[in-house]
Amino acid sequence: MKCNRSSLAVAVLVSVLGVSSCGGQDESGPPRWRVEVIGSSPHDPSAFTQGLEVVDGLRYEGTGMWGVSNVRVSDQVSGVERARVDLPGRMFGEGLTRAGDIVWQLTWRDGVAFARDPHTLAETGRATYEGEGWGLCAQPGRLVMSDGTPKLTFRDPLTFAETGSVTLHGLDDPKPNELDCAPDGTVYANNFPTDDILRIDPETGHITAIIDASGLLTPTERQRTDVLNGIAHLPGTDRFLLTGKYWPRLFEVRFVPR
Template sequence: MAVAVLVSLLGAAACGGSEEPGPPRWRVEVIGSSPHDPGAFTQGLEVVDGVRYESTGMWGVSSARAADQATGAETARVDLPDPMFGEGMTRAGAIVWQLTWKDEVAIARDPVTLAETGRTRYEGEGWGLCAQPQRLVMSDGTPTLTFRDPVTFAKTGSVTLTGYRDPKPNELDCAPDGTVYANNYPSDEILRIDPDTGQVLAVIEAGGLLSRGERAGTDVLNGIAHLPGTDRFLLTGKYWPRLFEVRFVPK
């Protein structure tokens, strides 16, 4: 035992000491839930001015959707032309931007009808998207977040995530306090990020929302939407039958 302890100490010294502690762990407190379309391969989720916007993926069935947040009643839906694969979506003022996965096209939409009003191109893959007051934040399947102009979609900067092992931000939510929440693909973790520095501030453990029976036929957790004026968020996933209202609580 003494020899083992000595070897352990020597190994730690050789490596420069013990590993740095990771970000604090938070948990999810469920407030309630409501039905969600189990046929929706959810790629983007957001609530703005009482409207719940949702983008769905998969070839031939991708869509942009809008619903009344209070009642859940759908108010608009537009299908993407095949073979476009829908990804993240966010509202920035008078524009709803929707990403595509490998098509390298961002679609501008009317915030009421979701009718297409324009297109622009970008390089690489499109994953998640959210809007801050002066910029858009976009993920692409790598640890780097890209900033874009909310009107032209031109790239204005980027930041690489730090402080956490192998982050892979997927769907994004820009919270009112300036932080960004990201589904960490393909896990049940949500990362709370400082977008100015790239630092991962907390890791939220969001597993176990669906029962074992409900998980059959579903895909990963994907979809975060802050509920304006509250400390609550909506969470769902790809092909999930339920939409959860939650709080993120430090342990």
């Protein structure tokens, strides 16, 4: 179940990963990449992180769990929180993204997407959708959404109406969770419930690499946390922020081919 604390010790066969004995790609799957850690900073360990994004020097984060879900915006450099808004009732918050002057925030099984002001996070509208809401990111002219299946759905950034979809391939039963839309058109996705990040061509659905993000936390820290979840490209750089549900640290990293 998506909200359970579960072990992330996942055994992955070489034939699935597509890694040869020489470290290259074979015909059975995508190449394996790794994470290069540049540094880390404190992260709220009470945050059940569901969405993470950096835009215009602001870091947006959406959190989940019933009755305590919220969305917050902080200064990326100082970390000072500028605004925070709780979700109504017992809605379970999920992924978010900023598309121009709208911050869209998903809910898990409530079928509601909130439109918010990018500075105050005040609700400015709502849209509905079928199925579950998991991850969300913005590309020029469209949103990309995950729902717990191997499918990514495209949506209008103003109305949230569905405009198309693509099914992932290249890996058995991928479960894209939190999403990040990088400037080069690539979509990155946490592969629930593993420590892997999928590098995706959203035009074809092809998984072009699997990035191993294991080992970021110490074994002691890992005992008190849930899954890796949260990817945010740092504009103007080749770096990303990574964190997870109840993680005490936020990591600045690069994704590096092996």
